[in-house]
Amino acid sequence: MSLSEAALQALRMLWEGDATLWGIVFVSLRVCFFSLLLATPPAVALAFLLANFSFPGRRVLIVLVQTLLALPTVVVGLVMYFMLTRNGPLGEHELLFTQGGMILGQAVLAFPILAAMTLSAVQGADARVAETARTLGAGRVRVAWTQMLEVRFAVMAAVVTGFGRVISEVGCAMMVGGNIAGVTRNITTAIALETSKGEFAQGIALGIVLVVIALVTNAGMALLQGKGGLK
Structure with a gap:
């Protein structure tokens, strides 16, 4: 099958609502949604803790978080595999x-x-916001909430970035999920599988879906930032 034929078949699969294709998309979106739901509260809480309090080991925690940003997804997958395996x-x-x-x-x-x-x-927010809240008698929780409102669009941007990270990665999903059809096969692992088999139509279709998801997500974020007065 030529590339042009594969592209036409991919468009046909999208138009006709191929059940297998959209099942894979649903798995990706579901896993991404719940992973962000699980990760966001403790991550945001840790960020506010590191920003507002000094304690032994604070610098080590900051360096650790920054180091984990560059950790390859396949390494995370390997660690999680050993954590979740029967003897883990x-x-x-x-x-x-x-x-x-x-x-x-x-x-x-x-x-x-x-x-x-x-x-x-x-850390980059206007320090006068927290100072004003303290002057008005706000406790630590109230001050943190005021800061949260001040940086809410940055937090939303972090969530969007995290979404992009998890929906586009393949190493961890492959190692931990196993790429099981109808269960753990998501967009990226399906693309890798179909391409390795020389079946490009589904891979192209899923690639199109992935690009559209990225565009819609970032367009929504830009719209929210615009409404918030950001340029």
Whole structure:
């Protein structure tokens, strides 16, 4: 099959609503949603803790978070594989080669991005916001909430970046999920599989979906930032 024929077949699959194709897309979106839901609260909390409090080991934690940003996804996948395997510390939960295992793995991938970007936003925010809140008698929780409102668009940008990280990675998803059809096969692992088999139509179709998802996500973020008064 030529490339042009594969592209036409890919468009036909998208237009006709191929069940297998959209099932793969649904798996990707579901895993990404729950991984971000799992990773965002502790990552944001850690960022505010590091930004507002001094304690022994703070600098080490910051360096660790920043180091994890560059960690290859396949290394995360390897670590999670050993954690989830039958003899691993989480083996009793039988999460290996399941969507639950993929969610954990991708939450680990998203965590440092969310924490590092939020930390940078809080540290770069106008210090007068927190000072004014303290002057008005706000406690630490209220001050943190005021800071959160101040940097909310930066936090949203961190979530969008984390979404892009997890939906486009293949190493961790392949190692932890196992690329099982109808269960853990997501967009990136399906593209890798179909391309290796020389079946390009589904890979092209899924690539188109991935690009559209990225465009829609970033366009939505830009729209929200515009409404927030950001240029």
